Amino acid sequence: xxxxxxxxxxxxxxxxxxxxxxxxxxxxxxxxxxxxxxxxxxxxxxxxxxxxxxxxxxxxxxxxxxxxxxxxxxxxxxxxxxxxxxxxxxxxxxxxxxxxxxxxxxxxxxxxxxxxxxxxxxxxxxxxxxxxxxxxxxxxxxxxxxxxxxxxxxxxxxxxxxxxxxxxxxxxxx
Numbered sequence: 001x002x003x004x005x006x007x008x009x010x011x012x013x014x015x016x017x018x019x020x021x022x023x024x025x026x027x028x029x030x031x032x033x034x035x036x037x038x039x040x041x042x043x044x045x046x047x048x049x050x051x052x053x054x055x056x057x058x059x060x061x062x063x064x065x066x067x068x069x070x071x072x073x074x075x076x077x078x079x080x081x082x083x084x085x086x087x088x089x090x091x092x093x094x095x096x097x098x099x100x101x102x103x104x105x106x107x108x109x110x111x112x113x114x115x116x117x118x119x120x121x122x123x124x125x126x127x128x129x130x131x132x133x134x135x136x137x138x139x140x141x142x143x144x145x146x147x148x149x150x151x152x153x154x155x156x157x158x159x160x161x162x163x164x165x166x167x168x169x170x171x172x173x174x
Contacts, residue, residue: 009054011081011128012039013047017056017064021171022141036138038131066171073149074164083153085123091115092133094125095154098147105159125150145170
């Protein structure tokens with residue numbers, strides 16, 4: 001089976017790489033990623049290939065190249081996957097509305113990922129893929145990192161700087 005032509009990084013690739021980082025030193029298999037992120041095995045396999053090709057993961061497909069990935073998040077992500085908050089609706093808090101972050105940036109503005117079971121009302125930020133909310137409900141570390149990324153994509157300069165520093169810390173601790 002020939003490898004598919006590389007068509008660039010896709011939104012779910014960001015979540016897959018963050019999930020690998022959230023595992024820390026714990027070993028994992030591609031099927032673990034697929035199950036925990038509610039993705040198919042082929043989606044995960046293709047994502048790992050794209051990440052190797054893009055220089056975000058080593059050739060063994062086991063190790064995220066954290067320096068490259070953090071540079072991409074800090075300098076490229078807001079241009080590759082731009083986000084403008086959308087309509088008001090119910091969902092799960094994200095960006096500066098994350099429970100661990102909101103005390104640091106007091107505001108009446110609330111940002112959410114759409115979630116029919118969500119109790120928070122806020123401005124919509126689209127998740128990177130359809131099952132993202134379901135996946136983060138099982139992984140606090142992944143949830144926090146994705147909220148930081150949403151801060152980088154949508155935040156004011158002070159919020160963006162905070163999120164960039166926090167991402168570096170998250171990557172160094174894993």
